[in-house]
Amino acid sequence: MPGERGRRITVRMLLNHTSGIPDHIPHAFPSLQERSPRSLDDNRFREFSPAELIELGLSAPPAAEPGATPGVYSNTNYALLGELLAKVTGTTAQEYITRNVIERAGLKHTAFPAGPRIKGPHSKQYEALFGLLDPPHDYSVYNMSWVTLGAGLVSTMEDLNRFYARLLDGRIVGRAALAQMRRTVPVIALDGSTIEYGLGLHKLTVPGCGTFWGHDGTVWGAGTLSLTRSDGRRQMSVAVNLARWQQAEDGSEHPIDVALRTLSGQALCDDGSALSTP
Structure with a gap:
């Protein structure tokens, strides 16, 4: 990244989202700013190149x-991290991650x-876009180049549990690197909430139940959340195939939100009580 701004941004800032570089998604999908799903x-x-996505982000305020x-x-x-990884390793980020993370885990x-x-059996993916798509549209077939390294992986809940169990047990990266991943800062998430974020890890403290590490992610029509307790004795991975089901102007709680919160309370806590009520 050229200029003074580029000299001030470190790799850690890219990893923990303190770079100040805005998200390219609103600019890759400009109709969203007009509340249109077009x-x-x-x-x-559409096949987005990494250079296109980076330019969209850097061109925004x-x-x-x-x-x-x-x-x-x-x-x-x-x-940006994908391009940096390719430059350092001499291979694409996808190839490097496949060999050193996916296969290693x-x-x-x-x-x-x-x-x-x-490829293979999979669920459909339905996008409601907060009521703008009614009925929800099927986006099971979609070019994921717009978010390949952020949320483009295809996986299963079993694999997600396996990955986080091995990561947090120090079997994918060393203990020193894992300690760095757990150094958190406050970060404003895409939904506007403030979370504790490390280097690719989201920290969630559930009163009475412990500290959990993991991540969530969403694309058009699909969403995933995976959390593992620090002691490794509790795990939860959940996938949904209807995304942004809430009505934007409806203040009432959607039944899906109630069901997910209840499930989280039962899965994360020994007594099943936490998160089960607003």
Whole structure:
């Protein structure tokens, strides 16, 4: 990244989202700023290059000053990290991650998609876009180049549990690197909430139940959340195939939110009580 701004941004800032570089997604899907879903269909088969995504992010007004907290979650950071990884290793980020993370962790059903279609049995993916798509649209076939390194992996709940169990047990990266991953800062997530974020790890403290580490992610029509307790004795991975089901102007709680909160309370806590009530 040229200029004074580029000299101030470190690799850690890209990893923990304190770079101040804004997310490219609102600019890759410009109709969203007009509360229109048109861009989702326009981009269904579009192949974005990392350079395009990075340019979209860097051309937008900065989200914050480099290093400032709270940070602002940005998928542009992942596009930059992918290009940096390719430059350092001499191979694509997808190839490097596949060899050194996916295969090392023994993930049998996890891979980057090789096109807009998912191979093998899989669920449909339905996007409601907060009521703008009614009925929800099926986006099961979609080119994931708009978010490949941020949320483009195809996986299973079993593989997610296996990955986080091995990561947090120090079997994918060393203990020193894992300690760095757990150094958190406040970050404003894409939904506007403030979370504790390390280097690719989200920290969630559940009163009476312990500290959990993991991540969530969403694409058009699908979402995933995976959490593992620090002692490794509790894990939860959940996938949904209807995304943004809430009505934007409806203040009432959606039954899906109630069900997910109840499930989380039962899965994360020994007595099943936490998170089960608002």
